[in-house]
Amino acid sequence: MKLLSGSARLAGVTGWPVSHSRSPRIHNYWLNRYEIDGAYVPLPIRPEDFTTSIPALAKAGFAGLNVTIPHKEAAFAVCDRVDETAHRAGAVNTLVFTPQGIEGRNTDGYGFLANLRRHGVNPASGPVLILGAGGAARGIGAALQEAGAEITFTNRTAERAAALAAALPPAKILAWEQREAALTDYALLINTTSLGMVHQPALEMNLDHASSTLVVADIVFSPLETPLLATAKQRGLRPVEGLGMLLHQAVPGFAAWFGVTPEVDDALYQIVAA
Ligand code: ATR
Secondary structure (H helix, E strand, O other), rough: OOOOOOOEEEEEEEOOOOOOOOOHHHHHHHHHHHOOEEEEEEEOOOOHHHHHHHHHHOOOOOOOOOOOOHHHHEEEEEEEEEEEHHHHOOOOEEEEOOOOOOEEEEOOHHHHHHHHHHOOOOOOOOEEEEEEOHHHHHHHHHHHHHHOOOOOEEEOOOOHHHHHHOOOOOOOOOOOHHHHHHHOOOEEEEEEEOOOOOOOOOOOOOOOOOOOOOOEEEEOOOOOHHHHHHHHHHHEEEOOOHHHHHHHHHHHHHHHHHHOOOOOOOOHHHHHHO
C-alpha cells in the first residue's frame, strides 16, 4: 500500500464534468509504478469558477493540472506563459505551477505524434487529411506542421475549416463532399470529430479511393476500434487507435509535476482500456 507523506506532490485534472476522465487512472498507475509520494485527483470545476479556482489551487500547493473540456481555452487565458504549441493551438491542456507563475502547454498534438511514431508512422511521409475543425483538429494540425507535415482540413461546416486553415498557414482546405474522392492524394487520414464514439453516429467515410499505403488514425478511443478503424482494417490499411494519444499526452505533465518521465507500457494500456 502506498502511503502519502505530508510533503506529497499533488496534481489533478479539471473539467466540467470530469467524472468520465481516464487521467486519474493513468497518473495514479505511474505514481504507483515509480513509487512516488504523490496523488492525482479529479477536480470538477464549473466554467464560471475556473478563472478564480486555478490560481487558488496553485497557492494551495498543487504542482499543476490537466485541463479538459470545456476549459482548454479558459486555461490558455489564465497562463502567465504558454509554449509554442499551446500558442498555435490557442488552447492549453497542461498547467504547470511554478514560482514564476502559471505555465501552459498543449500536449495533445505531442501525444498524437508520439502515438503515430509508436506505430511506426512518419507524420511527414506525405499529405495529411484532417476531418474536423474543432479544438482537437487545431492542436493536432499545429503539431503536425511542426513535424513538417503538409495538412488539409475538411469539415462539415466549411467556414470553420477555412478559419482554421487561415490560423495555421499554409494549411489547405477541402470541401466536405470531396473527402472520399480526394483520398487518393493523402498518406494519412485523421478523424478528429466525435463521430464514431459510443452514443454517436458513425463517421460516413468510404475508403474506396484510398491508396494501399494510407494510414487511418482516429482520436476517438471509446470504442477502441471505431467503425472507421474497422473499415480501414478490412481494407488492409494501417489503423492507429486513439487511446495511445491519450496515454502519450499525459507524459509531459507527469514529468513536470513529479520529476520522472514515465513510460507508456502495455500494462498501462490494458488498465486504461478496461
Ligand atoms: P473539439 O474541440 O473536441 O474538437 P468541437 O469544437 O465541438 O470539439 O468539434 C467537433 C468537430 O466534430 C467539428 O469539426 C464538427 O463539425 P462542425 O464544425 O460542422 O460542427 C464535427 N462534427 C460533429 N458532429 C458531426 C456530424 N454529425 N457530421 C460531421 N461533423 C461533425
